Amino acid sequence: MKQPLTLNINGESRLLLVEPFYSLLDCLRDDASLTGSKKGCDEGDCGACTVLMDGKPVTSCLVLAHSAHGSEITTIEGLADVDGLSPVQRAFVEHGGLQCGFCIPGLIMSATGFLQDNPDPTEEDVRFAIGGNLCRCTGYSRVIDAIMAAAAEMRASA
Amino acid sequence: MARFDYLEPHSVDEALQMLAEHGDKTRLVAGSTDFLVRWRTGVWRPESVVCMQHVPGLDYINWNPDDGLSIGAMASVQDIELNTEVRSRYPALAAGATSFAGVQVRNLATVAGNICNASPAGDTLPALLAYNAQCRIIGPSGERSLPLDELFVGPGRTALAAGEILTEIRLPPPAPNTGGLYIKHSPRGAMDISAVGVASVVSLNDDGTCASARIALGSVAPTPLRAYGAEGRLVSQTPDAANIAEAARLASQSCNPIADVRSGADYRREMVRVLTERTLQHGVATAGDTPSFDDIRRLAVQTAW
Numbered sequence: 001m002k003q004p005l006t007l008n009i010n011g012e013s014r015l016l017l018v019e020p021f022y023s024l025l026d027c028l029r030d031d032a033s034l035t036g037s038k039k040g041c042d043e044g045d046c047g048a049c050t051v052l053m054d055g056k057p058v059t060s061c062l063v064l065a066h067s068a069h070g071s072e073i074t075t076i077e078g079l080a081d082v083d084g085l086s087p088v089q090r091a092f093v094e095h096g097g098l099q100c101g102f103c104i105p106g107l108i109m110s111a112t113g114f115l116q117d118n119p120d121p122t123e124e125d126v127r128f129a130i131g132g133n134l135c136r137c138t139g140y141s142r143v144i145d146a147i148m149a150a151a152a153e154m155r156a157s158a
Numbered sequence: 159m160a161r162f163d164y165l166e167p168h169s170v171d172e173a174l175q176m177l178a179e180h181g182d183k184t185r186l187v188a189g190s191t192d193f194l195v196r197w198r199t200g201v202w203r204p205e206s207v208v209c210m211q212h213v214p215g216l217d218y219i220n221w222n223p224d225d226g227l228s229i230g231a232m233a234s235v236q237d238i239e240l241n242t243e244v245r246s247r248y249p250a251l252a253a254g255a256t257s258f259a260g261v262q263v264r265n266l267a268t269v270a271g272n273i274c275n276a277s278p279a280g281d282t283l284p285a286l287l288a289y290n291a292q293c294r295i296i297g298p299s300g301e302r303s304l305p306l307d308e309l310f311v312g313p314g315r316t317a318l319a320a321g322e323i324l325t326e327i328r329l330p331p332p333a334p335n336t337g338g339l340y341i342k343h344s345p346r347g348a349m350d351i352s353a354v355g356v357a358s359v360v361s362l363n364d365d366g367t368c369a370s371a372r373i374a375l376g377s378v379a380p381t382p383l384r385a386y387g388a389e390g391r392l393v394s395q396t397p398d399a400a401n402i403a404e405a406a407r408l409a410s411q412s413c414n415p416i417a418d419v420r421s422g423a424d425y426r427r428e429m430v431r432v433l434t435e436r437t438l439q440h441g442v443a444t445a446g447d448t449p450s451f452d453d454i455r456r457l458a459v460q461t462a463w
Contacts, residue, residue, distance in 0.1 A: 003164070019161070020161070020162065020163050020164035021160075021161050021162045021164070021197075023194060042198065043194075043195045043198070044191055044194075044195065044259070044262070044263050045349050047260065047262060050262050053265075056236070056265045057261055057262045057265060058262050058265050058266050059191075059262040059263055059266070061194070062189075062190060062191045062194050062195070062263065062266055063190065063266065064164060064187070064190050064194070064207070064209055064211075066164040066166070066209075067164075067166070067190070067209050067211040067212070070212070110261065110262065113261075114261070124452075128256075128261075128455065129261060131260045131261070131347070131348030131349065132259065132260015132261050132262045132263060132348065132349055133260070134349070
């Protein structure tokens with residue numbers, strides 16, 4: 001039976017009714033109607049479901065929804081603000097770091113979490129940081145360009 | 159559709175009570191990364207889970223020169239990878255952590271969970287064995303301590319009794335002049351399961367001979383295992399190329415690999431020889447040094463192509 005669950009999602013406290021066996025990903029998509037986080041493999045391999053929990057990237061398909069209370073959850077829907085896209089989102093657009101787009105919310109969440117802790121990364125650091133995100137279109141080169149450019153822009157405006 | 163109930167203890171005592179009450183119909187979960195995958199594929203079908211996420215005070219990693227390293231049951235694999243004491247004093251464990259899945263899974267998965275799931279391919283396990291890890295276990299009848307080497311009894315099976323919880327992993331302080339490395343060999347460089355994994359930790363005497371050598375192998379037997387025969391070949395010897403090559407040959411003879419989608423058995427056995435040689439050479443070359451994490455990260459995963 002569905003149980004009440006209060007989650008902090010993108011800065012809002014949301015009271016939801018959630019099955020006890022639901023993953024955080026299913027809860028976000030089915031119960032919170034936030035479908036930006038994608039279900040690629042549902043076994044933690046592809047990274048399309050990546051969200052931030054307390055600033056750390058996690059595969060939301062492997063998180064028990066009911067265990068996520070008390071954490072600040074950030075999804076792709078939470079990055080843009082009234083001034084527009086986040087620096088990472090903007091850099092992906094400017095560098096063409098996407099094709100079909102299915103993996104991009106996860107890649108952007110991985111990059112966003114990574115750059116918060118590593119403002120001045122090497123390209124090798126970036127490659128390790130997105131090792132858990134599969135993209136079958138881009139070949140990753142423009143994704144990496146975008147993340148390096150976002151890092152530079154965030155440093156310049158910090 | 160399969161379902162389970164969610165139980166949330168807020169102390170170890172409460173978790174023990176829940177395990178006692180629900181018996182084998184429940185399953186203890188830490189990071190839930192293995193659990194949810196195996197539940198979805200039908201391998202595990204408990205009626206409930208006891209989720210340890212909200213038990214406070216178990217996510218510590220402490221180091222001191224007398225007791226060594228203490229890892230709380232809820233410390234994540236990423237906490238281990240980022241920990242400066244682990245990187246400088248237990249480089250083989252840092253290598254095991256950085257070779258493990260991807261960042262998003264490392265942020266969830268715990269070292270204790272990796273131990274309790276007892277996969278022969280668990281990426282933190284060979285290094286923990288090579289550092290002589292001890293397990294602190296709390297159960298209905300009190301607390302006990304068990305060497306990690308005695309915990310693994312088969313694929314996915316441990317010596318934990320019903321209702322017991324692994325609460326802490328302890329690694330003794332390394333001797334002076336110690337070096338080590340773990341190398342994971344897998345088809346892909348990220349998000350893969352190891353075809354072979356080898357950890358070696360070597361301590362040298364002042365005269366350059368081996369005070370101790372500990373070698374542990376992953377994915378080449380029903381459990382992760384120590385290569386005691388190979389270790390014995392090095393003790394009190396000069397760790398030169400010939401002695402290391404002989405130890406590596408003994409290590410490859412001591413394993414019992416299967417053939418599966420990731421490797422043939424003969425290939426695995428040969429790779430045990432190669433990786434034992436490489437990790438021992440690295441351990442000897444870096445004994446007493448503070449290794450650079452960038453170097454550890456580059457060496458930790460060596461792919462098949």
